[in-house]
Amino acid sequence: MEKLLINGGACLKGTISCSGAKNAALPMIAATILSDENVVLKNLPYLQDITTMFELLGSMGAEILLNENMDFTISTNELKEKEARYELVKTMRASILVLGPLVAKYGEARIALPGGCAIGTRPVNFHLDALEQLGASISLKNGYIEARAKKLKGTSIKFDGVTVTGTENIMMAACLAEGTTILTNVAKEPEIIDLAQFLNAMGAKITGAGTDEIIIEGVKGLHGTEYSIPADRIEAGTYLVAAVITKGDIKINGINPKRLTKVLDKLVETGAKITTTNDSISLKMDLEKPKPVDITTAPFPEFPTDMQAQFSVINALADGVSNIYETVFENRYMHIQELNRMGCDIQVSGNHAVIKGVDSLYGAEVMATDLRASASLILAGLCAKGKTKVDRIYHIDRGYERIEEKLNYLGANITRLPS
Numbered sequence: 579m580e581k582l583l584i585n586g587g588a589c590l591k592g593t594i595s596c597s598g599a600k601n602a603a604l605p606m607i608a609a610t611i612l613s614d615e616n617v618v619l620k621n622l623p624y625l626q627d628i629t630t631m632f633e634l635l636g637s638m639g640a641e642i643l644l645n646e647n648m649d650f651t652i653s654t655n656e657l658k659e660k661e662a663r664y665e666l667v668k669t670m671r672a673s674i675l676v677l678g679p680l681v682a683k684y685g686e687a688r689i690a691l692p693g694g695c696a697i698g699t700r701p702v703n704f705h706l707d708a709l710e711q712l713g714a715s716i717s718l719k720n721g722y723i724e725a726r727a728k729k730l731k732g733t734s735i736k737f738d739g740v741t742v743t744g745t746e747n748i749m750m751a752a753c754l755a756e757g758t759t760i761l762t763n764v765a766k767e768p769e770i771i772d773l774a775q776f777l778n779a780m781g782a783k784i785t786g787a788g789t790d791e792i793i794i795e796g797v798k799g800l801h802g803t804e805y806s807i808p809a810d811r812i813e814a815g816t817y818l819v820a821a822v823i824t825k826g827d828i829k830i831n832g833i834n835p836k837r838l839t840k841v842l843d844k845l846v847e848t849g850a851k852i853t854t855t856n857d858s859i860s861l862k863m864d865l866e867k868p869k870p871v872d873i874t875t876a877p878f879p880e881f882p883t884d885m886q887a888q889f890s891v892i893n894a895l896a897d898g899v900s901n902i903y904e905t906v907f908e909n910r911y912m913h914i915q916e917l918n919r920m921g922c923d924i925q926v927s928g929n930h931a932v933i934k935g936v937d938s939l940y941g942a943e944v945m946a947t948d949l950r951a952s953a954s955l956i957l958a959g960l961c962a963k964g965k966t967k968v969d970r971i972y973h974i975d976r977g978y979e980r981i982e983e984k985l986n987y988l989g990a991n992i993t994r995l996p997s
């Protein structure tokens with residue numbers, strides 16, 4: 579298994595560009611199932627999860643072509659299989675995103691039930707309840723969700739809990755339903771707005787994405803389009819944290835700062851100086867030590883759970899004590915034990931972490947447990963004394979495009995060690 583070897587101590591400086599967002603791209607790839615024509619996706623990030631989603635579509639009979647500009651043309655017309663097999667679903671839970679499109683377009687789907695994962699139990703009951711309300715009949719057999727519907731019918735649905743991929747799944751399904759669907763208690767993440775814009779570009783009629791109520795008027799079919807994946811706000815946030823903890827001075831191009839308002843507010847609280855344009859964020863850290871910041875994760879527009887692990891590293895080095903409350907996932911503190919092995923002083927009790935700032939971290943051999951946890955270990959390695967070796971980096975390759983290349987470009991010293 580490949581590892582990353584980080585020689586700590588560099589101060590990050592320079593300019594990098596943000597890659598396309600994984601969590602915007604995955605539902606868009608799934609949404610191509612709804613189209614009667616070819617769809618071209620541009621600016622897709624080169625990530626393991628994107629490859630897995632293509633593998634899933636390919637296993638159902640989709641044709642995927644890549645041109646010299648790295649644009650993907652996806653043709654899902656007349657899929658032969660309407661099944662997501664366990665081998666793929668177990669490696670990527672977002673495979674559940676093909677459920678809504680398959681039932682809406684073909685009237686049937688068989689999707690392996692995702693199990694628990696490193697960050698929590700993560701059930702899909704909200705997706706299934708809402709799909710049933712659209713008229714699908716759903717049964718669970720031999721570890722698979724089997725869903726059928728002659729024709730989905732629009733209705734009013736209030737989600738029992740806020741779910742990002744659940745909102746996306748039902749928004750996609752409702753596009754081809756008969757009549758109007760009104761969704762409430764929906765997720766409002768920027769990726770929901772991205773997906774609605776993408777579906778509308780294919781001929782869907784969606785309004786209200788990004789607000790408390792999404793209205794979808796069903797249409798007979800969707801046509802092809804060409805669409806560019808927007809920038810990854812969590813990737814940008816992760817590099818901004820890297821600049822804070824290395825007393826750096828960096829600029830990230832291609833990212834709309836409005837997607838990161840809560841994160842930028844908290845970065846300013848640490849003492850960092852931030853300047854923005856419509857599509858860039860610059861951060862300079864002059865303080866010797868960051869100020870501690872209290873954080874409570876919650877659905878957008880609140881502080882994202884996907885930035886919690888990275889902020890643990892800022893707080894671990896801060897001048898004082900801070901509190902983090904993780905309210906989205908029940909088990910998203912797997913990085914803490916590893917961070918403590920690098921000299922952090924963090925105590926976790928339930929969903930509450932108390933972080934006492936320490937003077938310095940030291941390099942160690944550590945193990946990544948999930949995507950954002952791996953990011954936090956790499957960040958800790960950047961500012962630790964000596965060498966940090968991060969194992970199981972396949973987690974990081976799922977969601978950060980060429981992370982060591984981008985950090986090295988800013989002055990870090992990271993080497994990918996072969997298996």
Ligand code: EPU
Nearest residue numbers: 601672700701702703704705740741742743744906907949
């Ligand atoms: N939940 C249920 N039942 C459901 C669905 C969700 O109880 O049917 C619970 C979950 O267990 C969790 C909470 O609701 O406690 C929120 O989960 P949500 O469904 O919103 O998460 P998700 O859609 O599976 C997406 C992102 C995650 C991100 C979360 C929260 C994608 C592909 N994944 O997951 O991204 O953390 O929203 O913002 O969009 C990551 O990129 O590292 C990542 C994990």
